[in-house]
Amino acid sequence: MSKQVEDVVASLTDKGWDVSVDQPKESDGIWWLDVSAYGQSFCIAWKAARGFGLSSPEPHAFGEGHDESYENPRDLLERLDKLVAADRRTVPPRAVVLSRLRELASLTQAQLADRLNVQQAAISKLERRSDMHVSSLARLVEAMGGRLQILAEFDGDAFEIEFVPDSQESFHHPCHVLPHERGWAIQVVGREPAISVHETQREAIEVARDLLKLNGGGALIIHGRDGEIRKSSRVLADASSAV
Amino acid sequence: MSLVSPFEMINVGWQVISRKERFAEFLRRSMAVEPACDFDEAYSALCQVLNDVEDDLSGVPYNPESWRTDGRLYPPQRDAFRESEKDATVTRIRTRGHNVFIGPNGAIEIQVLGGEVIFEKPGEDGEGVWK
Numbered sequence: 001m002s003k004q005v006e007d008v009v010a011s012l013t014d015k016g017w018d019v020s021v022d023q024p025k026e027s028d029g030i031w032w033l034d035v036s037a038y039g040q041s042f043c044i045a046w047k048a049a050r051g052f053g054l055s056s057p058e059p060h061a062f063g064e065g066h067d068e069s070y071e072n073p074r075d076l077l078e079r080l081d082k083l084v085a086a087d088r089r090t091v092p093p094r095a096v097v098l099s100r101l102r103e104l105a106s107l108t109q110a111q112l113a114d115r116l117n118v119q120q121a122a123i124s125k126l127e128r129r130s131d132m133h134v135s136s137l138a139r140l141v142e143a144m145g146g147r148l149q150i151l152a153e154f155d156g157d158a159f160e161i162e163f164v165p166d167s168q169e170s171f172h173h174p175c176h177v178l179p180h181e182r183g184w185a186i187q188v189v190g191r192e193p194a195i196s197v198h199e200t201q202r203e204a205i206e207v208a209r210d211l212l213k214l215n216g217g218g219a220l221i222i223h224g225r226d227g228e229i230r231k232s233s234r235v236l237a238d239a240s241s242a243v
Numbered sequence: 244m245s246l247v248s249p250f251e252m253i254n255v256g257w258q259v260i261s262r263k264e265r266f267a268e269f270l271r272r273s274m275a276v277e278p279a280c281d282f283d284e285a286y287s288a289l290c291q292v293l294n295d296v297e298d299d300l301s302g303v304p305y306n307p308e309s310w311r312t313d314g315r316l317y318p319p320q321r322d323a324f325r326e327s328e329k330d331a332t333v334t335r336i337r338t339r340g341h342n343v344f345i346g347p348n349g350a351i352e353i354q355v356l357g358g359e360v361i362f363e364k365p366g367e368d369g370e371g372v373w374k
Contacts, residue, residue, distance in 0.1 A: 022325070022337055029322040032337055034356065043339055043356075047322065050310045059355060060262040061340040062269070063293065063319050065312035096314040103261045124302060 005031050005046050007073045012037075012080075037084050044076070052076045056089040067092040098127040098140065105144040115143040121203075122210030125196055135237075136215050174219035175212055177204045179227060186211070209235050260300050265316060269296045270353075270362050279349030280367040282334060286345055290318035319343060333372055346372040 001009075001021070012019045012035060022032035033044040045053035045066060053066025054076060067090035070076040083090065092100060102112055109123040116123070116139065126132065126140065138148040150161040176187045178194075184204035185194040195211065198204040205222060212218045212235035224230040260268075272292045279285035293316060297303065303315035319336045327333040327344060336343040341361075344352040348366035352373075355361060365371050 024322065024337075025324045025326055026322070029324065030337070045339075053310055055312075055339055057356060058340055060266040061312075061316075061338075062266055063317040063338045064262075064315070064340075065309050065317070066339070067312060069311050092312050092314075096312055099261075099314055103263065108260060108264075 002031070002046070002048065004052075004073050005033070008033065008044065008046075008052075008076065011073070011077055035080070037080075038087075040084055040087065042080065042083070042090070054079065054090055095128060101141070101144060101146070102127070105146070107144060112140075112143055116140070116214065118210035118213055119206055121207045122214060125207065125211065126214060129195075133215050139214065174221045174232075175208050176221045176223060177201065177208050178223045179225050213237060262314075262316065265296055265300050268300065269293050269316070272296060273351070273362070274364055278365060278367045278369075279351075281349050282345050282347055285349040285351050285366070286334075286336075289343070289345075289351065293318045330373065344372045346370075346374070348374065350374070 001023070005021075009019050009021060012033075015037070017035055017037040020034040022034065024030055028048060031046045033046070035042045035044060041057050043055050043057055045055075050069075051072070052070040053068070054070065055061070055067040058064075068079065070079065082088075091097070102109070107115075109127075110120045113120045113123045126136065134148070134150070141148040152159045152161055174189065176189065178185050178187055180194070180197050182197050183199045184201045185197045186204055186208045187194045196204075196207065198207065201222075205220070208220055212220060217235050217237040220233045220235050221229055222231045222233075269292060272295070273289065276288050276292060279288055294305065297315050297317075298305070301315045303313055305315070306313060307317050307320070319338045323337050325335040325337055327335045330346075332347050334345050336345070340356060342354045342356065344354070346366060348368050348370055350366040350370060350372040351362065351364045352360060352371065353362035363371060368374075
């Protein structure tokens with residue numbers, strides 16, 4: 001057993017937590033530690049070249065990567081202490097969180113899109129965006145049946161930040177539908193790369209409208225094949241839009 | 244202005260479905276393929292079927308080097324192999340939520356970590372993993 005795995009096992013055992021060690025066939029394989037403490041369970045993976053992976057168990061996570069990763073035992077153990085103390089699960093990377101929440105709500109992308117009166121493509125894109133408006137996130141969470149809560153944490157103290165959606169909030173820059181070598185691209189000026197590329201202009205316009213609706217509304221600028229602006233319109237945050 | 248989109252790499256076709264549904268589809272397709280005659284054939288089929296399901300339905304590009312989750316399910320690699328305590332001829336493959344047992348006859352059994360069997364497929368000889 002590696003020194004790092006030994007240190008983790010010893011530390012968790014000292015706390016009185018249950019630890020089961022699952023040893024690989026080859027010494028350079030992945031070690032697994034199945035940990036239970038105060039009604040919570042965690043799976044810890046360790047591989048020499050990778051460090052530690054930490055996840056809460058999930059029944060459908062067949063072969064899935066780890067929610068969190070740590071290079072050394074100290075950081076891993078600190079995180080475990082916090083999770084157990086707060087009775088929380090591990091947190092996957094941000095790009096995966098929204099799809100996980102939707103799955104917890106037992107909703108497909110199509111069902112969530114129906115609730116928000118947008119196309120499934122818009123939900124797919126939103127779930128993969130690295131950043132979005134708080135108002136968009138709040139709408140998504142509410143459509144899943146939840147409530148968005150924003151907490152500011154300072155050394156153990158947590159303060160909820162009250163959030164009141166602003167219906168006038170919108171993209172700071174217009175959303176353009178532009179010709180692209182493979183079809184039509186949706187581009188917000190100042191944000192690169194393009195949000196997406198579509199085979200037809202019609203599909204690009206529909207997705208761009210949905211994205212604007214979900215992001216508090218804003219201007220939609222449609223370009224022709226020659227790149228010149230052909231049409232501009234204002235998309236409102238709700239289901240309607242005004243040209 | 245760059246118009247290269249990361250989404251161009253994703254063959255979503257707007258038919259992305261949840262992990263639960265994809266896992267069920269993986270089990271369904273695995274049951275449908277011809278029984279394997281040995282370990283290598285069974286392991287290879289398992290990997291192929293899961294990669295096909297995820298290519299078709301996850302919307303997440305293949306990147307097996309990712310240590311943290313990217314939302315995609317990956318076939319367990321050889322660094323996850325273990326010997327089965329119950330039968331030394333059976334290979335156990337550990338994943339985040341499951342143990343996969345593959346016998347020398349190509350039979351496959353998948354258990355959740357608690358031990359519940361959720362998938363059983365005999366080898367070409369008609370026998371299970373624990374014959």
